[in-house]
Amino acid sequence: MKIKDVSIIGYGAYVPIFRIKDSEIARVWGRDPKRVPVNEKSVPGYDEDSLTMAVEATLNALKRSNISPDIIGAILVGSESPPYAVKPSATVIAEVLGVSRIVAVDMEFACRAGTTAMQNVIGMVGSGMIEAGIAIGTDTAQGRPGDELEYTAAAGAASYIISKSGNDDIARFEGSFSYVTDTPDFWRREGERFPRHGYRFTGEPAYFHHIYSAAKGLMDELGLKPQDFAHVVFHQPNVKFPTRMAKQLGFNKEQLKYGLLSGYIGNTYAAASLIGLANVLDNAKVGDRILVVSFGSGAGSDAFSIIVEDGILSKRDLAPKVFDYISRKKYIDYSIYSKFRRNIVM
Amino acid sequence: MNTFINSVPRSWRERKYKYRLIGGICKKCNATFYPYRGSCPYCGSDDIEEVNLPKKGRLISYTIIYSPPSEFRLKQPYIVGLIELEDGTRIIAQITDVDVNEVKDGIEVEAVFRRYREQGADGIIEYGIKFRPISD
Ligand SMILES: [Zn+2]
Numbered sequence: 001m002k003i004k005d006v007s008i009i010g011y012g013a014y015v016p017i018f019r020i021k022d023s024e025i026a027r028v029w030g031r032d033p034k035r036v037p038v039n040e041k042s043v044p045g046y047d048e049d050s051l052t053m054a055v056e057a058t059l060n061a062l063k064r065s066n067i068s069p070d071i072i073g074a075i076l077v078g079s080e081s082p083p084y085a086v087k088p089s090a091t092v093i094a095e096v097l098g099v100s101r102i103v104a105v106d107m108e109f110a111c112r113a114g115t116t117a118m119q120n121v122i123g124m125v126g127s128g129m130i131e132a133g134i135a136i137g138t139d140t141a142q143g144r145p146g147d148e149l150e151y152t153a154a155a156g157a158a159s160y161i162i163s164k165s166g167n168d169d170i171a172r173f174e175g176s177f178s179y180v181t182d183t184p185d186f187w188r189r190e191g192e193r194f195p196r197h198g199y200r201f202t203g204e205p206a207y208f209h210h211i212y213s214a215a216k217g218l219m220d221e222l223g224l225k226p227q228d229f230a231h232v233v234f235h236q237p238n239v240k241f242p243t244r245m246a247k248q249l250g251f252n253k254e255q256l257k258y259g260l261l262s263g264y265i266g267n268t269y270a271a272a273s274l275i276g277l278a279n280v281l282d283n284a285k286v287g288d289r290i291l292v293v294s295f296g297s298g299a300g301s302d303a304f305s306i307i308v309e310d311g312i313l314s315k316r317d318l319a320p321k322v323f324d325y326i327s328r329k330k331y332i333d334y335s336i337y338s339k340f341r342r343n344i345v346m
Numbered sequence: 347m348n349t350f351i352n353s354v355p356r357s358w359r360e361r362k363y364k365y366r367l368i369g370g371i372c373k374k375c376n377a378t379f380y381p382y383r384g385s386c387p388y389c390g391s392d393d394i395e396e397v398n399l400p401k402k403g404r405l406i407s408y409t410i411i412y413s414p415p416s417e418f419r420l421k422q423p424y425i426v427g428l429i430e431l432e433d434g435t436r437i438i439a440q441i442t443d444v445d446v447n448e449v450k451d452g453i454e455v456e457a458v459f460r461r462y463r464e465q466g467a468d469g470i471i472e473y474g475i476k477f478r479p480i481s482d
Contacts, residue, residue, distance in 0.1 A: 017443050046421050047442055047460040047476065055459040083461075083471055092473065096365045096459060328481045330445075339420060346419060 001176045001221075006126045007169035007309065009067065010161035012060025013278040014053050015265055015325040018043040020337045022151050028334045029146050037238040041154035041266025043332060044140045046340050050079045051089040053157035053271075054138040055096050060319035061134070061159040062097070066168065072161075073130025074103040076120055078113025078137045078270045080188075082106055093136070103130070110186060111235055112296020113137065114158065114270040119176055119302055121162045132163035139269035144194035145343055152238055154266030158274035169309040170281060171290070177218035179210055180300035187298065202297075207241055208248070211293045214301035215249055218291070222305055226250040229305075230288035233259030233276035235295035237267045258283045259292075264326050270296075277306075279322040284308045352465040357472045364474035367457055369435060371397040380437040401457040402480070403431035410446050418463065425449055429477055443478040454480040 020043050022036035044053065054077060062069065075097075077090045090104035103124070107113045114137015121133035138157035143149030165172055185206035188195035198206075211234055219225065226232075232255045234242040239262055246256045259276040268275055273294040280290055286308055293303040338344050360381065362368060369380035374391035380399060385392050408427040411418070418424065425441040427449075441449060442460055455477035462474040 045443060045460075047440075047462070049461060049471075052458075052460050052473065059459075092365075095361055098362075098366065330443075342420060344420065 003173040010061040010065025014057040044155040057157040057159040063319040069097040074133035076117035078117040110296035115294035115302040137270040137274040152267040156268035174305040179213040183299035210301040214303040218303040236262035378435040400432040
């Protein structure tokens, strides 16, 4: 999918202040504390959810955009952990911004929903339906206590303000490509609190196959090779998968450096690739080309090619950076974690 | 004032003020207050306009709630503070992201959008402004 004259004019991220070390989770469940998927993961406070995190990320994005919310025509929220089963988050965010005459809707596609929101806003801006729109990926993911997912399921949000290209752009979209199949690697049935997953099924036929296909598809369509990109961001359920994916596609460690944050904050699901992109934008040079590829179970990937523009220089410092959030942290133990995650039955 | 009544219409009426930290300014005595209401708590005048209050301030005093109403039980202990905003407006709000043994009078705080309370497990979730310490 070619994209013409659509740019990022604002971006913002958010990561909660609380962290739990994987070694602390391993202690509770009798697992070797050295054989864990990430060092530590972010934990939402008792009064946080995917909606409150989306608000802070979006307010950060607006600070960088230098626009009045009045020109916003759409707010699309991608999440698999909305606070309500029925009642949208997008309308609350619109109310916080004070805008009503807009398209506002929540979207769900496991960890891919944030990039799918981005793709939809690009389409609405590109077609001229709206002047600018907001795409958000946000999640407070839960793993069943003791399950493998508990070591990585984390919380975070990222928000992007997307507009017609102008002269104050942070980055411009070059193209996008999606790839989907019906793959039952991870699911949660209606009314169930915790998801289930297909263990080994989550690797080759799910994560690797979809990201590989979307990345290849986009590069073929645009006539680009791995060495044309300064940075690459993949969905990051752990550290191992994106590292292996990069190698398999022909990217080196340097290209992956800024986009891989799961070792610090865990898997932020629908926010994961978009927080990775935010950290790349915090550090990139004007002219850098970035490849972003999400993955959502069920299953599908969205790939984007993005080129950094010179608006980044004046806008980067207008809001907290990803590492401002990553470095401000408070460690909690498993008891407080259980209380925050409402896993204590009263 | 915070009136803890499980009312959907009340939370709906208050949403704009709670989400965006909108207070009132009295055109007669010039006082500012939060949340917005139609009459001045200082002089009783009805000549009130809405005002966007500053998002930063200082914690003047606080109290720690150890025995909250049952719906807040999983939250205990939590902190309720008196905050003086940069323009001098004083407001009462919950203080978040800080331990009860780390909170101190005089710390700089900033507004954040958080879950305020829930009207039971199947009820409305009320959102609003709390304050957290400014880290630096
Ligand atoms: Zn008055």
